[in-house]
Amino acid sequence: MSKGIARLGWILFFIMVIITAVMAWQFIYTGKTELASDNRKALILEDFEKDFLLAEMRGFLNSVHQIIDGIEKDNMEQILSAAKDSGFSDVANVPASLRGKLPMEMKKMGFSVHRAFDQMALDAEQLGDKEHTLSQLNEILATCTACHALYRVR
Ligand code: HEC
Known part of the structure; x- marks a missing residue:
């Protein structure tokens, strides 16, 4: 094989590596989505x-309900347990x-939503301040609606 062809082979090889890397990055970044009829990503x-x-x-949604119910009944135990149910440990079960x-x-x-629920559980235990819980819930709900505005399932 002449030197020229070998060199061309290497150049093609590196181009392939770069294309593969770009595609992998794009996939990690954009996930598997398409534009839906309502302009959200499906x-x-x-x-x-x-x-x-x-x-x-x-x-x-169940956690949100239980938390609001806990706030109304002044039941920090209920808030703690409902917030924990939606905490980060849940993420381990997400299929790969x-x-x-x-x-x-x-x-x-x-x-960020899972982490915020963990923080809420921690604060419910340490501070026991339901006004604080309510303001944390308010912040969490802003992320719920932000994600729903952008994404849906096809
Ligand atoms: C990271 C994005 C994201 C976040 C954050 C998020 N959701 Fe969703 N949620 C979705 C998507 C995507 C769907 C599917 C919506 C669709 O197809 O129209 C959905 C659907 C739902 C549904 C419908 C379930 C069903 O059985 O049809 C409920 C209820 C819901 N979300 C509640 C919540 C609540 C409450 C929060 C915040 C505590 C939240 N979501 C945070 C992405 C998110």
């Missing part, structure tokens, strides 16, 4: 992934395939 998921995501969402399909931006918002 996640392209398998049924089991969608079921998991929506079950997690209903868990969030679903994790891969979520855009970076969405993952960030999801993580």
Whole structure:
């Protein structure tokens, strides 16, 4: 093989490596989505992934309800346990395939909600101040609605 062809081979090889790296990065960054009719980004998921995501969402709503109920009844124990239910430890159960399909931006918002619930649980235990809980919940709900405005399931 002449030197020229060998060199061309290496150049092509590096071009392939760069294209693969760009595609991998793009996938990690944008996840597996398409533009939906309502202009939100739609996640392209398998049924089991969608079921998991929506079950997690209903868990969030359940926590929100239990927390508000706890605030009304002045029951810090209930707030603590409801906030913990939606804490970060929940993230460990996310199927790896679903994790891969979520855009970076969405993952960030999801993580921040889980962390905020953990912080709420911690503060409920240490401070026992329901006004503080309410303001934390208010902040969390802003992230819930921000994510819903941007993303949906196909
Ligand atoms: C990181 C993004 C994200 C965050 C944060 C988020 N959600 Fe969602 N949620 C979604 C997506 C995507 C759907 C699917 C919506 C669709 O297809 O229209 C959804 C759906 C839901 C549903 C419908 C569930 C079903 O069975 O159909 C509920 C209820 C819900 N979310 C509650 C919440 C609450 C409460 C919070 C905050 C505590 C929250 N979500 C935070 C992304 C998010």
